[in-house]
Amino acid sequence: MPVLSTGDKIGFALVGALIAGFLWRQASVTALVRDDGLTVRNLLFTRRLEWAEIVSVRFGSGRPWVQLDLSDGDTLAVMGIQRADGEFADAEARRLATLVAMHTTTTRDD
Structure with missing residues (x-):
């Protein structure tokens, strides 16, 4: 049975830490x-x-997640609301759109 060198063990630990870090970050995606x-x-x-x-x-046209149009002309994906979540994602997109409308309404809403 081959014995792993110290470098191999360190390499395995680093790859494991990178994978764990990526999975943690993916799980913490939110709005x-x-x-x-x-x-x-x-x-x-x-x-x-x-x-x-x-x-x-x-959140239409086959977009994988909600997209925000920003006042500076930029767009921002909201990966926390994903098409793969089905009806829940649709409800959350509607809720977010309602919140945006509530917070940006002025007395003169052109």
Whole structure:
């Protein structure tokens, strides 16, 4: 039976740690709603948005997750609401769109 060298053991430990870190980050993907805005934690980045920065919420046309259109012209995926979650994802997308509409409505809503 071959014996693993110290380098092999370290390599296995590093690969295991990388896989565990990736799985932890994937499991922690979320969209956290607060009174003053939304925090979107995706696989690589976390972004904090005020309600006024969010122009619209889209979740159609075969998109794998909710997409936010932002006031600066950028878009942001919300990986915490994924098409694979079926009806739950549809309900969460509607809830998020309702929250955006509630927090961005003005007296003159053009």
